[in-house]
Amino acid sequence: MGTATEGTAITPELAAKAERDDLLTLGVEEEYLLADAVEPRAAEAVDAVFAELPEHLRNVVQHEYHRTQIEVASPPQLELDDLAASLRELRSEVGAAAERAGARLIAVGTGPAAGPNARIVDKPRYHLMRERFGDLSPGQGMCGTHVHVSIPDPETGVQILNHLRPWLPVLQAATANSPLFAGHDTGYASWRSMMWERWPTVGPAPYLQSHEHYLTLVADLEASGAMLDEGMLYWYARLSASYPTVEIRMGDVMPSADDAVLLAALARALVATLLREVRSGVQAPDVAHPLLMAAHWRAAHDGLEGLNIDMATREPRPAWRLLRQLFDYVRPELERHGDLARVTLLMGRLREHGTGAARQRAVLARGGSVGEVVDWLARTTRGQDAPEPI
Template identity: 75%
Template sequence: MDTASGGTTISEEMAEEAESQHLLTLGIEEEYLLVDAVEPRGVEAVEEVIDRIPAEYAESVQHEYYRTQIEVASPPQLELRGLYEAMRELRGVVSGAAEQAGARLVAVGTGPAAGPLARLVDRPRYHRMRERFGDLSPGQGMCGTHVHVSIPDPESGIHVLNHLRPWLPVFQAATANSPLYNDHDTGYASWRSMLWERWPTVGPTPHLESHEHYEQLVSDLVTSGAMLDEGMLYWYARLSANYPTVEIRMGDVMPGLDDAMLLAALARALVATLLRDIREGTPAPNVPHPLLMAAHWRAAKDGLEGQLLDLATRETRPAWRLMRQLFDFVRPELERHGDLEMTTVLMGRLRSHGTGAARQRAVLSRNGSVSDVVDWLAGATRGES
């Protein structure tokens, strides 16, 4: 919720290779829900799970806000295949530890099944958050995906944030994976997005004048009481507080790694493409904030299976057409980073099976049981489907 670790520090060798070839490194964080081994409800097992994580993975696994949640962070990578393997290993390790603790690891934006409000992880910061903001995170927890892409310097990062704004609704649609909540279909592909917006600093990144402007806004928001510190800056894209990266953070966690890797690759290629545009003097699109809010609402409502607002034309278009437009826009950087072949395959798979939201609804339609949906999600998280 409020951290941005982005994995361990990049090695000197990787940094030298990235700099020599003008390539960007990539990292990903995923938050998961812990559910009971039999029932579909969340279970407060995070301490037991963390106790069972092997020591060599301990730095990559951490608590989240609730005791029903757990988070992993990959090491930064240059190669998409390396990121895939790192995350596959982390998911496997944490899934195994969860099973040993009598729980299951589930990659889902919100808990599909009804259950009691989970207790906070016993940390002073989380208690301060609850005291100030009350119950803004209902249920058993909200789980997202955060993608970190390296940037040359903070000022370049500010320009990237400005240029990213019209593209992020497409990412939000593609990651939608929380249609069910409290045992019913909410009518949204990403209900997590609706719940998440209760927090005072959640929303599209504003247009920023400079890094100094960014830092001043952070300071002013802390002074206002709307956040405790920079870690609570929940804009859909921000500068990492800990690493030289831009962090894209509005998406639900996705059931399988294929979709997560696709979005990570597209994010890196998009940042690289925007950095090129910035060097060439291309101005950031002037997108009114209310239209951005509308585009993100539509993305949360429909996912990729419906319509999205095209912020260039200000008309609604099929979501997959905008997804394809994003792919075509960043294709040269996908190729330059060595990701084009793998990303093309992953695009085809996502087009074929649909978002996590669509797949959850398909399971519910076939079986009529939220429990069956959670069973499918647990299998997909382990890489079984």
């Protein structure tokens, strides 16, 4: 629910290099759950973790809505290597601070283990949200991934939002990482997605006529009381209220830094591909909102291991095949940004091991408990079970 911190502003040098080479910058925000050091339940330890953070991280780490959560924001980057290094450092440093505070950092969409509903963080904005919207966010916290990709101007950004709409369900499927909630398998690959949809402004962005149309909708939604401010515009893709970026934000937080890097690289290549279409005058397909909602539901239910909807034919197809189709579509921009080799390898790993939801269920299928799932998540979050870094 938070927004990027001041430490994530792009430097003038990086902006100049991006403009000179006609490349897009990207950054990632990740929300994590804090678990008890011994038990699998969530722990209201965020203030204790903050007290243990190194000073140099305090401008890129922030509170989230619940006291069981913490959020990080990588600096904007051009090179995927730099983004990967930043995310690994953030996970490692915040994870170490959590251990010093008697907790564990886990990258998971919802609390896998049973436990009491978490209290909200003591901030005026969060208290106002709780007062107005009531118990729309029960449980131990919902944790997502937000990818920021640079755009030249808001008007172009709105057109990119239109073009993004058909592609986001399959990216959501690839992020699925919350099959367990309160100690049982929900039957969904992303239970966070289903819980998140309770909020009144969550869902696909509408088809937008212009930036003026976008601003009018934001103002109307604020006036309606459905959100306090633009920060509560929870569309699956939106214009950042703080930075010149498109923010893609429909996915669960993913188990490993490599998972997040793959999502970020695909998102940047997709935005870059769509930017070229906008500049060429290609009209975005006006996909029917109910079909988009069905595709996002399917992504939450099946993840990448089942089916999703091919927006061109409106027929169900294997979600993995649709992700491969997206990869082929954006391949020229992956190559132009220097990301193709890394993304090809990460796609292979995703195909082999499955989404976070599939990997959590694999732990259970081997006779493991919810506690062992949380143990696996804690190790994977900090890269302790991961293959060699790419």
